Amino acid sequence: MEAAAxxxxxxxxxxxxxxxxxxxxxxxxxxxxxxxxxxxGLRDGDVEPFDGDPCLGSPSKxxxxxxxxxxxxxxxxxxxxxxxxxxxxxxxxxxxVFRVMSMKFLSCNDAxxxxxxxxxxxxxxxxxxxxxxxxxxxxxxxxxxxxxxxxQRRCKLAEGWTSKPTWKQSDxxxxxxxxxxxxxxxxxxxxxxxxYSFYCAQVKPLSHYRTGADPRFVWNKNIIEELxxxxxxxxxxxxxxxxxxxxxxxxxxxxxYLCVCMLSFQTAQLKLKKSPATIxxxxxxxxxxxxxxxxxxxxxLEGDTANFIETExxxxxxxxxxxxxxxxxxxxxxxKVIKDILVMPSFGVRGSIPLLWEQIVDLSYKPQxxxxxxxxxxxxxxxxxxxxxxxxxxxxxxxxxxKHGDEGQLSRAYANEMQNLPNIRYISxxxxxxxxxxxxxxxxxxxxxxxxxxxxxxxxxxxxxxxxILEEQKGIIRSNCIDCLDxxxxxxxxxxxxxxxxxxxxxxxLSSTECISMFGEVYEIFKTLWVEQGDDISLEYSGTHALKxxxxxxxxxxxxxxxxxxMSALSRYYLNNFQDGxxxxxxxxxxxxxxxxxxxxxxxxLNGFESFSYLPIASALLIGGLTLTSFTLKQAxxxxxxxxxxxxxxxxxxxxxxxxxxxxxxxxxxPLLCRLL
Numbered sequence: 001m002e003a004a005a006x007x008x009x010x011x012x013x014x015x016x017x018x019x020x021x022x023x024x025x026x027x028x029x030x031x032x033x034x035x036x037x038x039x040x041g042l043r044d045g046d047v048e049p050f051d052g053d054p055c056l057g058s059p060s061k062x063x064x065x066x067x068x069x070x071x072x073x074x075x076x077x078x079x080x081x082x083x084x085x086x087x088x089x090x091x092x093x094x095x096x097v098f099r100v101m102s103m104k105f106l107s108c109n110d111a112x113x114x115x116x117x118x119x120x121x122x123x124x125x126x127x128x129x130x131x132x133x134x135x136x137x138x139x140x141x142x143x144x145x146x147x148x149x150x151x152q153r154r155c156k157l158a159e160g161w162t163s164k165p166t167w168k169q170s171d172x173x174x175x176x177x178x179x180x181x182x183x184x185x186x187x188x189x190x191x192x193x194x195x196y197s198f199y200c201a202q203v204k205p206l207s208h209y210r211t212g213a214d215p216r217f218v219w220n221k222n223i224i225e226e227l228x229x230x231x232x233x234x235x236x237x238x239x240x241x242x243x244x245x246x247x248x249x250x251x252x253x254x255x256x257y258l259c260v261c262m263l264s265f266q267t268a269q270l271k272l273k274k275s276p277a278t279i280x281x282x283x284x285x286x287x288x289x290x291x292x293x294x295x296x297x298x299x300x301l302e303g304d305t306a307n308f309i310e311t312e313x314x315x316x317x318x319x320x321x322x323x324x325x326x327x328x329x330x331x332x333x334x335x336k337v338i339k340d341i342l343v344m345p346s347f348g349v350r351g352s353i354p355l356l357w358e359q360i361v362d363l364s365y366k367p368q369x370x371x372x373x374x375x376x377x378x379x380x381x382x383x384x385x386x387x388x389x390x391x392x393x394x395x396x397x398x399x400x401x402x403k404h405g406d407e408g409q410l411s412r413a414y415a416n417e418m419q420n421l422p423n424i425r426y427i428s429x430x431x432x433x434x435x436x437x438x439x440x441x442x443x444x445x446x447x448x449x450x451x452x453x454x455x456x457x458x459x460x461x462x463x464x465x466x467x468x469i470l471e472e473q474k475g476i477i478r479s480n481c482i483d484c485l486d487x488x489x490x491x492x493x494x495x496x497x498x499x500x501x502x503x504x505x506x507x508x509x510l511s512s513t514e515c516i517s518m519f520g521e522v523y524e525i526f527k528t529l530w531v532e533q534g535d536d537i538s539l540e541y542s543g544t545h546a547l548k549x550x551x552x553x554x555x556x557x558x559x560x561x562x563x564x565x566x567m568s569a570l571s572r573y574y575l576n577n578f579q580d581g582x583x584x585x586x587x588x589x590x591x592x593x594x595x596x597x598x599x600x601x602x603x604x605x606l607n608g609f610e611s612f613s614y615l616p617i618a619s620a621l622l623i624g625g626l627t628l629t630s631f632t633l634k635q636a637x638x639x640x641x642x643x644x645x646x647x648x649x650x651x652x653x654x655x656x657x658x659x660x661x662x663x664x665x666x667x668x669x670x671p672l673l674c675r676l677l
Contacts, residue, residue: 013143014234016066019082019106020059026080026106027056028068030234038232040071045078045108047071049230067141067237069103070223072589074126074596075119077109081133081223083237089140092147092280093154093314093321100139100239105130122602132586138285138540139219139239147240148217148284150312151323152461155469217242217284217310222592242283242309243536277509279500280314281529283537286351290591292580293483293542293572294367295670298357300677301376303383307484307541308351311533313496315460315503322507324460324499325392325476326350326492348477348492349392350484353399353414354384358676361577362664369406369482371413372677381417385424394475395424396453398446400431400487407482425453431487438556443494450477454495459502486547489534493552496530527553543575543583544568581669594673603673625653 014030017037021027029037038049039056067083085101112123140147149157215221219239227236288304289296296306313324326348356372374380388395397418401411411428418426429446447454453475462471477495481487497516504510517523531553534546545568550561588594594603629649660667 011144012234013067013237015143016064017068017082017235019063019065020056021061021063022056022059025056026108027054027059028065028082028235031064036234038230038235040078040080040106040108042108043110045071045073047226047230047232049232066098068227068232068235069237069239070220071226072130072223074109075123075598076112076115077107077123079127079130080106080108081220082106092142092145092282093151095142095145095147097140097142097147100136100141103134103136103139105134118602122604125604126589126596129582129586129589132583133590136219136241138241138243138536140242141237141239143237146214146238147282148214148238150282150284150310150325151314151321151463152325152473153214155461155463155467214284216286216288219285219287220590221287223590240284241287241540242285243281243533277315277317277504279526279529280312280316281496281533282312282314283533284310284312285537285540286310287591289352290587290593292576292584292587294359294361294576295580295584295676296352297359297676298352298372299354299380299384301356301374301380303354303380303385303387305351305354305384307537308349309484309537310349311492311496313499315500315507317507317509320462320464320507322460322462322471322503323473324348324496324503325473326479326495348479348495349388350479350488350492351384352484353401353410353480353482354381355410355413355417356380356677357410360665361580361668361670363577363661363667364664365573369410371410378417378420382421385421388476388478389423392476393473394453394456396450396475396477397424397426398450398477398479398491399426399428400479400481400491402432403428403430410482425450431481431491435490435551438551440490440494440551440555443491446491447494447498454498459499460506462503462506483542485534485538485542489530489537489546490548490551493527493530493534497526500526524553542572543580544571577668579669581671584671585673588671588674625649625656629653 014032014036016031018029018031018034019026020029024043025039025041027037027039029035035050035052038047039054040047065082065084066086069081069083071078071080073079081103083100083102084104086098087101088096089099090097107127109123112120115123217240218224219241221238224236224238286304286308288302289300289306289308291306293307299305311326313326315322356374356377357369358372359367359369361367385395385397399411399414401407401414403411415426415428418424427446427449429449434445435442454477456474459473460471461469461473463469479488479491479495501510501515504516505512505514510516516526531546531549534549534552538544538546545564547565547568548557549564550556550558554561585594589596629646
């Protein structure tokens with residue numbers, strides 16, 4: 001495939017494709033270059049690129065698609081995932097960004113009719129999981145740039161990176177990092193890492209770095225392998241799950257906020273001062289321990305944590321760019337595109353408590369937390385923070401969990417492990433106790449505790465219009481609660497506001513005595529930006545909107561907010577208990593954490609394929625028992641016979657309820673493909 005240049009001079013993917021359906025194959029062509037494309041056979045699922053007109057005849061059906069997400073092979077067929085609908089939601093550093101509105105799997109499984117009945121049954125379940133994958137929310141991409149990289153990393157890429165295919169635009173960065181940490185352990189395999197003691201779990205083999213985009217944040221990295229093998233570079237779209245929210249501030253601080261990876265895009269015009277500026281909020285979800293709220297908790301043995309998200313707050317103003325990061329080709333080539341803006345990104349991360357722990361659903365509203373005693377717990381914690389330190393620099397770990405009950409037990413275990421890591425600053429902050437009763441401003445207490453680190457780490461990354469780096473962010477704040485959703489979002493919003501004030505003061509938009517909260521209309525949109533970001537992250541992990549939205553938006557809880565929180569809490573209960581098992585299987589399948597083995601035993605036989613079917617029976621018995629108890633209770637006053645019947649039916653119903661409660665896990669939807677760790 002020939003290289004293609006975008007309007008900015010860099011590599012550009014095909015943005016519109018023609019899908020042709022034939023009796024024995026699917027053919028995908030680029031609309032702008034009809035002689036470029038590939039076919040995939042309906043019988044064997046083999047991908048065959050072509051360069052020129054293959055003269056295939058007339059297709060039975062022709063439709064337009066907007067990208068190829070990847071391919072996955074199951075027991076009896078191959079399935080091709082394509083983007084059938086998209087929406088342009090704005091831009092990231094001048095490059096258009098699109099949200100995936102709908103996707104569809106194309107079945108290449110003609111060989112299924114030759115399969116055994118058991119294989120057909122298993123394939124049917126796998127196809128059900130693919131239907132779940134089609135409805136994945138919060139997927140974003142660009143045809144012209146890699147949106148998995150934060151600004152600070154982009155500015156350190158080697159010359160010529162923008163002319164490379166999107167999926168490998170950061171290959172050079174990976175190579176520089178890998179060779180600077182080159183190791184050859186005793187097993188003879190080539191690994192990369194900062195110290196030998198981490199090589200077996202923390203560092204990765206060469207094949208791990210095939211994807212030039214940051215592999216942690218490429219949602220479809222497992223299913224683009226075949227496209228990479230076939231060198232279909234202009235068809236390979238790295239998808240990001242997370243969000244990008246943006247607001248633009250012209251001479252009246254125009255605020256346009258955009259969501260990349262899962263969010264809505266809205267614009268509004270506001271007044272701050274005389275100069276235009278743009279703020280962008282980007283969240284990138286890590287795929288290493290991807291999953292749902294109750295089925296992916298804590299860390300695995302490699303130190304990867306659930307719901308790990310990198311959040312970048314980007315400010316662009318008069319040729320400058322500044323970035324603040326939180327957890328949860330050449331530079332000159334790059335700045336030809338964005339030379340009129342100053343960028344100041346700030347960033348941080350969020351992620352589940354990096355211990356081995358679980359919280360298995362059992363029909364109770366708040367299942368019991370259980371810490372898994374494992375001999376490698378300390379190593380997993382160390383690997384997690386070592387990886388963060390290698391990537392981001394100095395780490396401040398902020399733990400927002402309660403200090404009593406199950407959460408308190410988990411928090412104490414976390415604090416004990418952190419004593420073994422003297423180079424990591426650990427802060428325990430009981431959010432519910434200190435900020436309870438809508439005392440949102442009490443987060444200043446937490447900020448005062450970490451203000452020195454906040455200053456010393458460098459509060460943001462800053463470059464001027466020529467691409468000269470003026471300041472660097474040398475560390476991050478890693479925040480967590482139990483879900484890393486509601487309390488974490490409120491806290492990250494607070495830190496983001498502190499950083500934004502510093503950025504605006506640094507570039508002269510605000511004086512040293514001014515802050516963004518003094519400009520009501522702008523401040524309201526900034527808070528709305530964080531509310532929307534919290535909603536999107538929560539939808540991806542828990543399936544519902546975030547709680548405590550009012551704390552972010554208004555600084556206090558409102559009646560309507562309490563009602564919405566109650567509705568979301570009930571929805572979470574239902575989804576966690578009765579839907580998320582299937583959703584977790586779908587995530588494990590598409591992300592490659594589970595690999596279909598055509599020669600192995602059925603995973604559903606090994607894991608109890610029929611256990612969930614007990615729920616309808618139990619529900620019917622409970623409803624029937626309650627109905628008969630109510631009916632006989634009305635007749636109880638007439639004679640002793642009805643009184644005895646009422647007691648018997650009430651006792652039977654209570655017995656059924658007790659059995660269901662005792663065996664709650666049996667009646668919940670649970671994943672069948674992968675173990676918790």
